[in-house]
Amino acid sequence: MKSIDKKIDPLPEAFASEEAAGEFWDTHSLTDYEEYLEAADDVTFEIRERVFEVQVAEDVFKKLQKQAASLHQPVLKVVDEILRKELA
Numbered sequence: 001m002k003s004i005d006k007k008i009d010p011l012p013e014a015f016a017s018e019e020a021a022g023e024f025w026d027t028h029s030l031t032d033y034e035e036y037l038e039a040a041d042d043v044t045f046e047i048r049e050r051v052f053e054v055q056v057a058e059d060v061f062k063k064l065q066k067q068a069a070s071l072h073q074p075v076l077k078v079v080d081e082i083l084r085k086e087l088a
Helices: 019-028 030-036 058-071 075-087
Strands: none
Touching: 058 075
């Protein structure tokens, strides 16, 4: 239940960018703005690709982090490239 004393920032009419919207929602709760929500009709999602998680030992992950940092790439990208190369 909402507190009567809680002050809610006004919801902007529009956001200047996706980043601005992200910054707003990073610091605000959707539940404070329920009155502005509208039901979405005829929404369809098409899943084009599935992603799976796998566990790796800590020492392996640390090596991956080090390699990713040296390449200035995210760990996920480095892992994907290594696996694709090895499994080709």
